[in-house]
Amino acid sequence: MHRRLIAPGALAAASLLLAIPASAAEASPGAPGIGDPYYPYYGNGGYDVSHYDLRLTYRPSTDELSGTATISARTTQSLNRFNLDFLLDVSEVRVNGNAARFATSGEHELEITPKSPLAKDTPVTVVVRYSGVPSTKSAYGFTTWHRTPDGAIAADEPEAAWWWFPSNDHPSDKATYDVSVAVPDGTQALSNGTLQSTSSQRGWTRYNWRQNKPQATYLTTLALGRFDVTTATSDGGVPVLNAYSKDLGDNDGAARASVERTGEIVDWLSGYLGPYPFSSAGGYVPNTTTGYALETQTRVYYSPKQFAGGSNTSVVVHELAHQWYGDDVSIAGWKDIWLNEGFARYAQWLWSEHEGEGTAQELADYTYASHPADDPFWTVAPGDPGPDNQFAAAVYDRGALAVQALRNAVGDETFFAILKGWPKSHAYGNASVGDFRAYAEGVAGRSLKALFDTWLYDTVRPAQPAVASARGTAPVRPASWTKIQATNDVHGG
Structure with missing residues (x-):
């Protein structure tokens, strides 16, 4: 029998290992991406954020x-390192005090190693x-920070x-926000939610904004400049705050004539969406x-x-419809973009009907007729368009055709119950196209697989065509068509 000799140092190390909690001994780095196949390095693994405090x-x-971000989160695995998505220069990081x-890595990763x-x-x-x-700063050859005069x-x-x-930059990790920004007197800072307070001292004014409902990182906005701010309350009791740069020039009047109708449109959409x-x-x-x-x-x-x-x-109408379809209920992953864009486009079709400029059915007929069978339009699947076609016209227009097809298949009573019930069923959360199909089938009481396959995949x-009855003549272009098409590239450059 041979006895294995253990040196004193090794014995001490073994004792130390025994003293480490199992969870710490098993700790591993969080993934540098949250797992979205469209954008493999967007978001991060290992934790879930509940609140951002930005000063x-x-x-x-x-x-x-410059400033300080305080992030409240909860771990979803044992972590010895984790990432945040960020580009600016970091001087200090503290974890639990x-x-x-x-260190930085990749195009936009901040790697953090906590003390324990x-x-x-x-x-x-x-x-x-x-x-x-x-x-x-740029990443992947572009910037999303836009300078103004x-x-x-x-x-x-x-x-x-x-x-x-710094953030966990993926719509599946929503959080609440406090955004506090100091700017020189005469400059204003706008963000999401409600303005809690302002204070001025020594030539600087600080604006304190709060978003008290879960919000995706890409929906979090910051505007810095000189604005004319208007406030109102809609008939339905919703506070409205709009702002216009003081140097919009010839576009100022048309911008105000459109955006100042926000309260009216919010109340109108509430009749359809809850x-x-x-x-x-x-x-x-x-x-x-x-x-x-x-739709920030x-x-x-x-x-x-x-x-x-x-x-x-x-x-x-398009952007405000997103407040329900995209902001309240956010996509589970970027392939689910139809849940945002198809329904926001369909809201425009309903608004056209409201304004007497063409019914949703007439718009569906004309959209279908505008794209012959060999049009590449039909090769884009709105239910999973791929990252290169995420904001292609087909996601909007074919996406709205899918909504009209659903309406024709289940009838108006069931359709509008689905339209209004969906935001309530997943309020302040995330969902996939599959989740929506399951919800619609539950309300309709039957399978909708064939319809979803045909129009989305x-x-x-x-x-x-997505029509209630065949038509013998070519559809006429609705009066609203031009303005609706002008928003085909609302998310393009």
């Missing part, structure tokens, strides 16, 4: 942004101090947060050169180009 200072003359090591491993299913507080010039705005999809706050889900509504129009609009939660971003041809309430033109 910032911005200098519009130099585009310098202790200094943590940090974090056990699974425990609360964690992360503090990140940072500064930088967002307009000098008097400041800047952060509003883009599917990413925008990296340029101004009670408005947030504490405030509104939009802002900064002096940017981008061409898109975005409670405070929609509109490019002035949306109003270059005159007023356009249709784009306002097949890559050929359906044999029959």
Whole structure:
């Protein structure tokens, strides 16, 4: 028999291992991506955020942004390292009060190593101090931080947060927000939710905004500049705050004629989609050169180009419909984008009907007839379009055709019950196209697989249009068609 000798140092090390909790001994790094196949490195694994507290200072003359982000989260695995998505320069990171090591990797990853491993299913507080010039940062060859003559705005999809706050940047990890921003007197800071307070001291004014309902990171916006702000309350009791850059020029009148109808449109949409889900509504129009609009939660971003041809309430309807379909109920993954865009487009069709400019059925007929069988339009599957076609016209128009097909298949009473019931059934959460189909089947009392396959997944033109009855003549172009089509690229450049 041979006795194995253990050196004193090795014995001490073995004793130390025995003293480490099993969860810590099993700790591993969180994944650098949350698992979305469209964007493998967006979001992160290992934790779930519940709240972001952002306390910032911005200098519009130099585009310098500095501040502290305090992130409240809970671990979903035992972690010895985890990532945040971020681009600015970090000076300090603390985890649960202790200094943590940090490094950058990849295009937009901030890797954090806490002093001690974090056990699974425990609360964690992360503090990140940072500064930088967002307009000098890029990832994957682009930026979503947009300079204006008097400041800047952060509003883009599917990413925008990296340029101004560290985050778990994926719509499946929603959180509440406190956004506090100090700017020189005369400059304003706008964000989501409600303005809690303002205070001025030594030439600076601090704006404190709060979003008290869960919000996806890409729906979190920041606008810095000189604005004319209007406030009102809709007939339905929803507070409305809109803002317009003071240098919009010729687009100013049309922008106001459109966005100032926000309260009216919110109340109208509530009749179809259920009670408005947030504490405030509104939009802002900064002096940017981008061409898109975005449904940033409670405070929609509109490019002035949306109003270059005159007023356009249709784009306002589209973005406000997203407050239910996309913001209240957010997508589980980016392949589920039809749940956002198909229904926002369909809301425009309902608004056309309301305005006497063409019924939803007439718009469906004309859309179908506008795309012959060999049109590449039909090769895009709205139910899973792929990252290159995520915002293709087919996701909007064929997506709305799918909604009309559902309406024709189940009848108006059941359809409008589905339309209104869905946001309530998944309020403030996330859902997939499969979840919606299951919900619709539950309300309709029958399988809808063939319909969903035909309109959302097949890559050929359906044999029959989404109509209640065949028509013998070519459909006439509805009066609303041009303005609706002008919003086909609301998320494009």
